[in-house]
Amino acid sequence: xxxxxxxxxxxxxxxxxxxxxxxxxxxxxxxxxxxxxxxxxxxxxxxxxxxxxxxxxxxxxxxxxxxxxxxxxxxxxxxxxxxxxxxxxxxxxxxxxxxxxxxxxxxxxxxxxxxxxxxxxxxxxxxxxxxxxxxxxxxxxxxxxxxxxxxxxxxxxxxxxxxxxxxxxxxxxxxxxxxxxxxxxxxxxxxxxxxxxxxxxxxxxxxxxxxxxxxxxxxxxxxxxxxxxxxxxxxxxxxxxxxxxxxxxxxxxxxxxxxxxxxxxxxxxxxxxxxxxxxxxxxxxxxxxxxxxxxxxxxxxxxxxxxxxxxxxxxxxxxxxxxxxxxxxxxxxxxxxxxxxxxxxxxxxxxxxxxxxxxxxxxxxxxxxxxxxxxxxxxxxxxxxxxxxxxxxxxxxxxxxxxxxxxxxxxxxxxxxxxxxxxxxxxxxxxxxxxxxxxxxxxxxxxxxxxxxxxxxxxxxxxxxxxxxxxxxxxxxxxxxxxxxxxxxxxxxxxxxxxxxxxxxxxxxxxxxxxxxxxxxxxxxxxxxxxxxxxxxxxxxxxxxxxxxxxxxxxxxxxxxxxxxxxxxxxxxxxxxxxxxxxxxxxxxxxxxxxxxxxxxxxxxxxxxxxxxxxxxxxxxxxxxxxxxxxxxxxxxxxxxxxxxxxxxxxxxxxxxxxxxxxxxxxxxxxxxxxxxxxxxxxxxxxxxxxxxxxxxxxxxxxxxxxxxxxxxxxxxxxxxxxx
Numbered sequence: 001x002x003x004x005x006x007x008x009x010x011x012x013x014x015x016x017x018x019x020x021x022x023x024x025x026x027x028x029x030x031x032x033x034x035x036x037x038x039x040x041x042x043x044x045x046x047x048x049x050x051x052x053x054x055x056x057x058x059x060x061x062x063x064x065x066x067x068x069x070x071x072x073x074x075x076x077x078x079x080x081x082x083x084x085x086x087x088x089x090x091x092x093x094x095x096x097x098x099x100x101x102x103x104x105x106x107x108x109x110x111x112x113x114x115x116x117x118x119x120x121x122x123x124x125x126x127x128x129x130x131x132x133x134x135x136x137x138x139x140x141x142x143x144x145x146x147x148x149x150x151x152x153x154x155x156x157x158x159x160x161x162x163x164x165x166x167x168x169x170x171x172x173x174x175x176x177x178x179x180x181x182x183x184x185x186x187x188x189x190x191x192x193x194x195x196x197x198x199x200x201x202x203x204x205x206x207x208x209x210x211x212x213x214x215x216x217x218x219x220x221x222x223x224x225x226x227x228x229x230x231x232x233x234x235x236x237x238x239x240x241x242x243x244x245x246x247x248x249x250x251x252x253x254x255x256x257x258x259x260x261x262x263x264x265x266x267x268x269x270x271x272x273x274x275x276x277x278x279x280x281x282x283x284x285x286x287x288x289x290x291x292x293x294x295x296x297x298x299x300x301x302x303x304x305x306x307x308x309x310x311x312x313x314x315x316x317x318x319x320x321x322x323x324x325x326x327x328x329x330x331x332x333x334x335x336x337x338x339x340x341x342x343x344x345x346x347x348x349x350x351x352x353x354x355x356x357x358x359x360x361x362x363x364x365x366x367x368x369x370x371x372x373x374x375x376x377x378x379x380x381x382x383x384x385x386x387x388x389x390x391x392x393x394x395x396x397x398x399x400x401x402x403x404x405x406x407x408x409x410x411x412x413x414x415x416x417x418x419x420x421x422x423x424x425x426x427x428x429x430x431x432x433x434x435x436x437x438x439x440x441x442x443x444x445x446x447x448x449x450x451x452x453x454x455x456x457x458x459x460x461x462x463x464x465x466x467x468x469x470x471x472x473x474x475x476x477x478x479x480x481x482x483x484x485x486x487x488x489x490x491x492x493x494x495x496x497x498x499x500x501x502x503x504x505x506x507x508x509x510x511x512x513x514x515x516x517x518x519x520x521x522x523x524x525x526x527x528x529x530x531x532x533x534x535x536x537x538x539x540x541x542x543x544x545x546x547x548x549x550x551x552x553x554x555x556x557x558x559x560x561x562x563x564x565x566x567x568x569x570x571x572x573x574x575x576x577x578x579x580x581x582x583x584x585x586x587x588x589x590x591x592x593x594x595x596x597x598x599x600x601x602x603x604x605x606x607x608x609x610x611x612x613x614x615x616x617x618x619x620x621x622x623x624x625x626x627x628x629x630x631x632x633x634x635x636x637x638x639x640x641x642x643x644x645x646x647x648x649x650x651x652x653x654x655x656x657x658x659x660x661x662x663x664x665x666x667x668x669x670x671x672x673x674x675x676x677x678x679x680x681x682x683x684x685x686x687x688x689x690x691x692x693x694x695x696x697x698x699x700x701x702x703x704x705x706x707x708x709x710x711x712x713x714x715x716x717x718x719x720x721x722x723x724x
Contacts, residue, residue, distance in 0.1 A: 004091045004355070005083040008131065009072065013099035017045045022095075023075050027086065040071050046102055053107075053302075056344065060110035061117055069114045080126070089124075091327060091355060093131035096287075104130075104287050107301060109334075109344040122338045127327040129350040132290040143211065143258075144711050145324065145358040150190040151210040151257075152181040155197040155217035155231045157238035163230070169218050177263070180310070181214045184317030188212070197232050199241055199249075206253055211357070213257040216264075219243075219281035227281045243285045251292030254399070258357050259326060260289055262299040264309060286349040296326050296350040296357065304345035312337050312346055324358040326350060370705045373719040375670040379638040380501050380720065383587060384669065386633045387498050389508040389515060390650060392643035393709055397482060398451050401648070408443070425649045429609040441602040449473055456482045475599055479512045493518070494642075494713040501720065502587040505633050509596045509650050510643075511605050516592045527576045527583065530594045530604060532625055533615045572601070577627060585629060593630050595654065612653045619657050626657075634658045639702075641673040643709045671702040674712045 010022035021040040044066045052059040068076055076092075083090040096103050108130065111120045121128045156172035163169065178194040191205055197217075206213065218230040218238075227243035250256055262282035283299040290297055298316070300309065315336040319329035330348045337343045379385040391401055398404075402422035408414070409421035412431060420426050428440040449470050457464075460481060465473070487493035495518035498506065508515055519526040576583055576591070585591035596615070597605035606615050619625045639658070644651035705712050 003086075003088040004127075005079065005086065005088050006091050006093070006353075007076065007079040008093045008095055009067075009076075010095040010097055011042075011100045011103055012097040014041065017043055019044055019100060019103070021072050023072065025075070025079050025082070027082065027088065042067055042070070042072060044103065044106075046106060049106060056107075056110055056341065057112070057117075059107060060112040060119065060344070061114070063106060063108065064111040064120060065114040067111065068120075073114060084125070089328065090126050092126060092128045093350075093353075094128070095131045101287075105284075107344060109301075109347060119338070119343075121331070122335050122343065124328070124331050124335050127325075127331040127355070129327045129330070129348040129355070130286075132287055132349055132351050143358055144708050145188075146711070147708065148188050148211040148258075148358055149209050150185045150188050150212040150214065151193070151202075151205045152178055152185070152190055152214045153193040153197050153202050153205070153216070154178045154181070154195070155215075155229075156195050157218075157230055157232045157236060159237050160218065160230070163220070163238065163240075169230075172216065172218070177216045180313060181216070181263075184314050185212065185214070187321060195232070196234075196236070198234060198239065199231050199246075202231065203249055203253075206250070206257065209255065210257050212259045212261070214261045214263065221281055221284075227284050229282075243281075243288065247285065247288045247292050250289065250294065254403075256293045256295075258294075259296045259298065260294050261313075262286070262297065263313065264300045264304055264306075283347050286347065290349050290351055295352045296348065298326075298330065298346065298348050300345045301347045302342065302345050304342050305340070308337050308340045308342050308345065311340070316346075320357070324356045326352065326357055327355040370703070370715075372670055372672055372703050372705075373716060374723075376638060376640070376672065376716065377719050377723045379669060380503065381723075383502060383504055384636075385501070385503055385638045385640060386505050386507060387501075387503065387640045387642060388644075388654070389498075389506065389510055389642050390644035391510060392645065393494055393510065394479075394483075394512075394514070395643075397455065397479075397486060398448060401645075404444075404447060407447070423649075425607065425609045425612055428607045432608050432610070438603070440607055441605055444605070444607065445475060445599075445602065446471060449475060449478060452478050452482045456485050459485050476513050480514065480517055483514055492710075492714050492717065494710055496521070497713050497717045498642075499524070500717075503590060504585040504587055505591050505593065505630065505637075507593045507595055507630065507633075509606075509654060511594065511597050511599045519590060519592070524587075525589045526592050527585075527589065528592045528594065528598075529576050529627070530572065530598050530601070531596070531619070532572050533606070533618045534604070572604075591629070593627070596650065606650070606653075609649070612649050616653050616657060636669070638669040639671045641671075641702075642712065644673065646673055646704075669701070672705055672712075673702050674705045674707065674709050 005027035006025065008022075008024045010024075012020045012022070014020050019042050021042055023040065044063070049059060049062060052062055067073070079092075080090055094108055109121055109128070112118060113120055120126070154172065154174050154177045156174035158171075160169040160171065174194050178192050182190055182192065193201060193205065220228055220230075222228050222242075229241045229243060229246060230238045231241050233239045250260075262285060264282060283301040286297040286299045312333050316329050316333035319332040320326065322329075327348060327350065330346060334343060334346060376385060401424040405422050405424040405427040408424075408427050408431065412427075412435070414421055414427055414430055416426070416430070431440045431443065453460075453470065453473070464481075483493075483495075487496070495514050498515065499518035499522040506515055506519075513528070516526045516528050583589070597603075599605075606612055623631065641651065641654075644654075
């Protein structure tokens with residue numbers, strides 16, 4: 001895996017031509033310190049540079065001299081030397097602060113070395129991007145390459161001659177543009193809109209899930225200097241769409257694309273004289289899209305020649321397919337067109353500190369493959385493996401806990417710092433203080449129902465909602481029905497894979513019945529038991545019993561309904577170990593142990609900060625709250641942590657509670673924790689955070705699998721089938 005050093009250059013306004021400069025250099029696992037002390041300033045006059053637009057070399061010399069002619073240039077050269085001495089690539093991020101927005105329009109990519117006039121940004125060992133902040137608090141969750149989805153949208157409207165935009169607009173070569181995009185994206189699932197690209201069709205595709213959007217269309221500036229894109233009406237004629245509308249609608253998506261490529265169309269002309277027809281309008285949308293939450297935007301500034309576009313785009317996508325590093329791919333592609341007069345036109349605006357759009361599942365920090373599957377298969381064969389399921393297994397249905405926290409923080413005016421807004425226990429604690437103790441759990445029920453219905457309601461039976469309000473839908477049943485839509489028969493369902501393993505115990509931090517149902521579907525007789533970490537009153541139900549499928553699947557899966565309802569009235573249901581003194585979990589009658597509560601008793605759910613403290617204190621003071629068989633499994637079996645983020649409350653509390661159990665023989669067994677990479681935005685330096693987590697768990701004999709839970713479960717399934 002390629003390593004990087006980082007140089008961030010921030011520009012902030014002092015007056016119309018003077019800009020304060022902040023410089024920060026960092027390099028993992030070195031003590032290099034070249035961060036300057038004192039105030040740095042530069043003189044950059046955008047108006048003077050505008051008069052040099054027709055002379056790219058003079059423009060680049062002037063801009064390079066302005067930024068790198070003095071102390072900032074000395075720091076830049078020291079950073080290059082430090083990176084070269086360590087054999088790493090230097091990542092340069094130019095941050096244009098909110099007070100310096102007039103600098104967005106400068107052609108930074110043209111910069112030349114003030115000493116010899118050579119271009120600064122055609123060297124693949126120096127990757128450059130314009131780094132932008134965003135008002136969007138959603139963390140950027142990296143995905144495995146296998147999970148990425150692309151949308152290619154090419155708008156080729158008719159009657160272009162009706163638009164007086166100061167130049168002739170040539171018809172869009174729809175099939176040619178679509179094929180170029182598809183060739184670049186080969187290997188990734190790609191949906192193509194080639195013609196008939198209306199605004200509605202475009203956003204229907206984006207709502208279905210899109211990680212890379214490749215948009216080809218004409219554009220122009222209206223009388224108010226507002227960017228306008230030409231999409232299509234239903235009849236194929238041109239439909240002007242204001243850039244602000246496009247940006248707003250993309251920002252409102254529950255899942256914004258990770259990369260937006262805005263590709264220019266040609267104006268009228270022949271041969272090598274053909275150039276783009278947008279005058280840089282698409283590039284002007286870049287900062288707005290980044291501010292709306294799009295992690296990376298690639299666009300063309302100025303009137304780029306179509307020959308340059310035809311060479312740059314395939315090179316960019318070819319490089320991107322290698323390692324998912326967007327800024328490195330742009331640098332390599334820019335190097336491939338360095339002989340072109342407009343080599344500087346491709347512009348990358350990005351808020352990804354790592355520069356990555358995807359990762360390869362299972363790879364460790366240094367790029368090695370995950371090799372613990374044979375050991376895990378051996379432990380499963382001996383019935384000495386305990387899966388521990390976290391909330392992340394159902395993120396694809398409900399969104400992540402971070403997304404829930406962010407939604408609540410926005411809706412209920414959470415007053416703490418922005419970096420705390422994706423911490424669900426902290427936000428839930430705030431709601432419990434200001435809205436009442438029961439409010440966060442009631443709100444959670446409504447949120448879950450709303451997400452399930454909005455995402456899958458159209459695929460449920462027509463009579464599903466008959467005579468029912470949203471709040472009256474039985475949540476466990478709704479969850480189960482939607483899960484079967486998401487994973488129809490024949491697909492690799494993570495719960496079904498786990499249920500097929502010959503294991504006596506499953507521990508879950510999830511409050512629903514998906515695992516128990518999967519075990520029953522596999523022909524087993526599961527028993528469900530909650531951790532009694534707190535006292536429950538008789539009224540601790542979430543509404544009336546008929547809102548839940550409690551008799552079927554609350555705690556004791558197949559018990560008599562009348563007996564179960566009577567137990568429910570008393571708070572906690574009767575323990576399976578009290579109902580059947582001879583019960584011992586085995587592979588045919590496994591135990592599903594709900595560590596952090598169950599939907600049928602909302603106040604049993606561990607949700608707020610206080611809940612986590614009370615849970616940890618309770619089971620630490622009274623170990624008998626956890627059945628002896630579960631404690632024994634914690635201490636004397638291989639543990640598989642699935643669906644947790646290892647730096648969050650639920651895992652940290654769970655991990656500490658396991659460490660505190662008696663009879664610790666954990667070092668005799670291999671353990672694995674599945675962790676996707678640290679999120680962009682939630683950690684300052686994702687690579688250092690990754691190294692920290694690996695080091696933290698070294699003493700516990702826990703190996704980290706870097707990737708999604710779905711990817712891990714599929715590989716585990718393949719390994720188990722191969723050995724069975």
